[in-house]
Amino acid sequence: MKLHYQVDGDNFLVAGEASASLKRTLKQLGIDASIIRKISISMYEAEMNMVIHAYGGVIDVELSADKVAIILKDTGPGIPDIELAMKEGYSTATHEIRELGFGAGMGLPNMKRYSDYLNVYSEVGVGTTVEITVYLT
């Protein structure tokens, strides 16, 4: 099964809708709750990063018998130093964003922790692609 989502940049009111929608689908398919949790956390963090740091983007999800593969693609500013961005506590979020509770610098570490496979490609001025895989078994 293939799913595609368009994510608006800087629209906080609908931010997280793609993750919520995938969660509903996985629930209907009867996927185990602890696996849905891993997928929801990883995808939400990546989706919010796209909204907060990269003016939105597109998400493609491929659901197969043994895994869920999520690819999030944006054409935002890119990440100059991915190793640094992966560090717990590292954030470039603005003051306004931090007041909403984002910007703890825990999003990428959460993706790493809750997914089975995480790959972040980024090019400054071009954009960022995040690949998340969670195994179903």
Next chain:
Amino acid sequence: MTIKELIRSAEFEIVAGEKGMDNEVEGGYVGDLLSFVMAHAKEKDVWVTIQGHINSVAVASLLGLSAIILSEGVAADSEMIKKADEEGIPILRTKLSSFDVVCKVSGVIRT
């Protein structure tokens, strides 16, 4: 215990999400940084926070939290109320500090 029972014994004001009043409560989490909540809050937790906006409802809904308790007299904005009603996530409000909310809630659910 359910949210309904929790409200009865701990005097929180319900401001939205009444559809979820029968949600079960098994524990709780306190925090205002959403990524920490994502990482640590568990299904059926009540979440005590001062984040009275729509993104909190998205987090609660994704994690299957049983309710959001807004402490320190913080109000829920109108988008939060609308979303919480749609999702059936109860929003409770109180003037108590987050610490005092935890004391109250734990006194009720741990006994």
